[in-house]
Amino acid sequence: MFALPDLGEGLTExxxxxxxxxxxxRVEADQVVVEVETAxxxxxxxxxxAGVVEALHGEPGDVIAVGAPLTTITSPDxxxxxxxxxxxxxxxxxxxxxxxxxATRRRRNRARPVHAVPPTNGTGAPRVLSPIVRRLAKQHGxxxxxxxxxxxxxxxxxxxxxSARQPEPARPxxxxxxxxxxxxxxxxxxxxxxxxxxxxxxxxxxxxxxxxEARDALKARGIGLLALLxxxxxxxxxxxxxxxxxxxxxxxxxxxxxxxxLGFAAQTPRGLVVPVVHDAHEMTTAQxxxxxxxxxxxxxxxxxxxxxxxxxxxxxxxxxxxxxxGSTPIINHPEAAILGVGRITDKPWAHRGELTLRKVTxxxxxxxxxxxxxxxxxxxxxxxxxxxENPITTLADL
Numbered sequence: 507m508f509a510l511p512d513l514g515e516g517l518t519e520x521x522x523x524x525x526x527x528x529x530x531x532r533v534e535a536d537q538v539v540v541e542v543e544t545a546x547x548x549x550x551x552x553x554x555x556a557g558v559v560e561a562l563h564g565e566p567g568d569v570i571a572v573g574a575p576l577t578t579i580t581s582p583d584x585x586x587x588x589x590x591x592x593x594x595x596x597x598x599x600x601x602x603x604x605x606x607x608x609a610t611r612r613r614r615n616r617a618r619p620v621h622a623v624p625p626t627n628g629t630g631a632p633r634v635l636s637p638i639v640r641r642l643a644k645q646h647g648x649x650x651x652x653x654x655x656x657x658x659x660x661x662x663x664x665x666x667x668x669s670a671r672q673p674e675p676a677r678p679x680x681x682x683x684x685x686x687x688x689x690x691x692x693x694x695x696x697x698x699x700x701x702x703x704x705x706x707x708x709x710x711x712x713x714x715x716x717x718x719e720a721r722d723a724l725k726a727r728g729i730g731l732l733a734l735l736x737x738x739x740x741x742x743x744x745x746x747x748x749x750x751x752x753x754x755x756x757x758x759x760x761x762x763x764x765x766x767x768l769g770f771a772a773q774t775p776r777g778l779v780v781p782v783v784h785d786a787h788e789m790t791t792a793q794x795x796x797x798x799x800x801x802x803x804x805x806x807x808x809x810x811x812x813x814x815x816x817x818x819x820x821x822x823x824x825x826x827x828x829x830x831x832g833s834t835p836i837i838n839h840p841e842a843a844i845l846g847v848g849r850i851t852d853k854p855w856a857h858r859g860e861l862t863l864r865k866v867t868x869x870x871x872x873x874x875x876x877x878x879x880x881x882x883x884x885x886x887x888x889x890x891x892x893x894x895e896n897p898i899t900t901l902a903d904l
Contacts, residue, residue, distance in 0.1 A: 558579065619826065
């Protein structure tokens with residue numbers, strides 16, 4: 507028996523996405539047998555045993571708990587598998603006076619009445635071997651006695667039940683999505699954040715005209731807008747380390763972290779994830795840009811390593827890419843703060859004593875009021891605003 511292994515990071519369950527093997531297949535040690543989706547990522551699960559697949563304990567879409575059976579693997583050297591092999595091959599290892607397994611089966615087949623298989627409709631009980639088929643029929647209100655089985659001996663298969671389903675009249679339907687996997691992990695984290703953290707938000711409008719000019723000048727080096735904003739966040743956390751913290755509720759202590767794990771919100775086909783750039787304070791702006799690009803690419807591909815989804819100490823959320831001006835972002839528990847950046851758009855702005863159109867954005871900071879007061883939070887936000895308005899000067903001093 508091969509059970510779902512501990513996938514790390516406190517994960518307790520996974521959803522089966524796709525099987526790579528079928529019953530009867532021979533597998534080698536460490537061969538990938540199934541693809542599962544956890545709350546963190548899609549993971550290939552190898553089987554540590556070599557042998558023959560006797561059973562698959564679940565179908566795509568089923569949620570399996572850590573430690574629960576995934577497959578039953580019979581060793582090729584086990585007596586049971588040897589017996590099956592001898593039966594298939596017609597082994598000579600038989601008792602005197604008895605034929606081989608094949609011959610025995612032939613005699614039994616000749617002796618069995620033609621009508622020994624119960625019919626699938628009419629007077630006999632429907633022949634269904636799979637509990638999944640029974641459950642599917644029950645869910646859709648299908649009378650199995652009226653279904654013709656297409657399997658061996660008239661066995662009713664899943665495709666027979668699905669073919670028997672009557673088309674429902676078109677009408678508005680509720681769409682229900684289980685809160686599990688990535689969506690469930692996000693829901694749990696955000697709910698805990700709102701429940702435990704007494705948060706407060708502050709915001710400021712800033713002139714981002716020079717920031718766009720700096721981005722255009724550095725584009726050839728692969729440095730984009732998010733990398734520049736990340737650079738400013740790291741500088742701000744070095745100046746205001748109170749926000750690079752978390753609260754240990756078990757010991758009732760504020761923990762100020764010595765290293766910066768910079769998380770950034772990334773939209774992927776699976777939903778919103780927050781990749782983390784570890785030790786961001788030790789990186790140059792170009793290195794930050796490279797790390798962000800790598801994490802984003804892997805997150806959208808669905809194969810980001812679990813270590814790059816944990817260990818964050820501060821989060822940057824550029825929701826301006828969705829065309830919105832502002833928001834009050836929810837803190838990524840257990841961190842102490844999150845910076846949100848709105849879209850950059852033309853607005854009337856007082857510049858050098860004159861009213862003119864400038865590229866303006868809104869910065870918003872949500873912070874844990876347990877770790878600092880408004881003065882510290884406001885100082886951090888104002889520092890980021892000054893960096894946005896004077897990026898070249900800021901970068902020269904870093």
